[in-house]
Amino acid sequence: MKIIEIVHEKCIKCLECVAECPSHFFLNEKNDSENIVLFSDPYSSCIQCGHCLSICPTDAIIYQSIEKMINIPKNSMDFDTLFPQLKLLLQTKRSIRRYHTDPVSETKIKEILDVMKYAPSASNARAWKFLILTDPKKIKTLSLKIVKTISLTRKLVTNFFIKNFFIYGELRKTIKEPGFPVSLDRIINDSLAGKDPIFFDAPCVIFLYSPKYGNLAGCDSGIIMTYGMLVAETLGLGSCWIGIAQESLQRLRSLSKFIGIPRGHMVWGCFTLGKPVPKFNQIPPRPDLSVIDIS
Numbered sequence: 001m002k003i004i005e006i007v008h009e010k011c012i013k014c015l016e017c018v019a020e021c022p023s024h025f026f027l028n029e030k031n032d033s034e035n036i037v038l039f040s041d042p043y044s045s046c047i048q049c050g051h052c053l054s055i056c057p058t059d060a061i062i063y064q065s066i067e068k069m070i071n072i073p074k075n076s077m078d079f080d081t082l083f084p085q086l087k088l089l090l091q092t093k094r095s096i097r098r099y100h101t102d103p104v105s106e107t108k109i110k111e112i113l114d115v116m117k118y119a120p121s122a123s124n125a126r127a128w129k130f131l132i133l134t135d136p137k138k139i140k141t142l143s144l145k146i147v148k149t150i151s152l153t154r155k156l157v158t159n160f161f162i163k164n165f166f167i168y169g170e171l172r173k174t175i176k177e178p179g180f181p182v183s184l185d186r187i188i189n190d191s192l193a194g195k196d197p198i199f200f201d202a203p204c205v206i207f208l209y210s211p212k213y214g215n216l217a218g219c220d221s222g223i224i225m226t227y228g229m230l231v232a233e234t235l236g237l238g239s240c241w242i243g244i245a246q247e248s249l250q251r252l253r254s255l256s257k258f259i260g261i262p263r264g265h266m267v268w269g270c271f272t273l274g275k276p277v278p279k280f281n282q283i284p285p286r287p288d289l290s291v292i293d294i295s
């Protein structure tokens with residue numbers, strides 16, 4: 001999306017674009033005796049957030065884009081019902097680890113992606129790329145490959161020299177926790193018993209990847225993936241972020257290559273998607289957030 005110019009005949013000089021543009025590219029200038037609004041972006045550094053288009057009441061800004069603007073229907077949001085509904089959605093969204101095998105329809109996947117695209121990103125970078133697996137055989141094979149790397153890790157972390165001399169920092173702390181080998185054994189044993197301890201036999205897995213960029217790529221990823229998982233709930237689909245697969249794909253090129261992630265790209269996250277088996281009756285307790293009192 002690119003801003004081209006302002007149609008002065010349409011501009012009512014409300015100056016909302018001047019106030020709204022995060023980069024201050026809209027200027028209120030005197031031209032002869034008249035005030036006019038100008039768009040000035042000499043270095044083409046507009047982040048294309050579209051706030052100017054969104055706020056202009058008279059469609060006075062000409063832009064170039066394949067996608068069209070969408071009118072926001074007047075009084076369409078009833079906040080009295082929206083807040084409790086949204087709160088309940090957020091409180092009841094659980095990570096789903098048991099799925100029906102019914103495939104997720106392409107229509108639903110498209111509907112989810114169509115909302116995800118509205119997620120915010122630092123400087124509107126929108127660097128995200130997605131890879132979606134729906135082939136049960138491919139999902140299962142990836143799961144088995146990940147379990148294989150976990151089995152190898154299990155062997156390595158019990159080796160005294162590797163544990164104490166070759167692994168540093170956070171990872172050394174993690175592997176020294178008594179529960180760590182136990183959790184790896186659970187995954188390995190579940191897999192040996194024919195279960196899928198990685199993707200839980202979900203019929204769909206969505207991977208987010210992109211070239212490495214900036215310091216805020218992880219935030220951009222967390223937000224868009226959360227958008228996706230929450231929208232999925234409203235379509236009757238459960239989900240679970242699969243950090244263990246994300247980490248395995250980040251570490252081993254052979255795994256990311258297996259699913260088709262191009263070289264030089266980072267996998268920022270993945271979540272399973274499918275019709276959930278469990279029906280939860282109550283919202284589990286969560287401690288209050290730790291907040292520094294600034295009053």
Ligand SMILES: Cc1cc2nc3c(=O)[nH]c(=O)nc-3n(C[C@H](O)[C@H](O)[C@H](O)COP(=O)(O)O)c2cc1C
Pocket residue numbers: 093094095096097240241242243244245
């Ligand atoms: C970044 C991230 C990574 C996660 N990785 C896994 C995972 O690999 N496997 C899994 O079963 N759950 C995973 N989870 C789900 C968490 O265990 C879950 O969110 C947490 O226990 C709270 O449960 P709830 O989501 O049902 O409220 C992950 C969640 C997040 C946010």
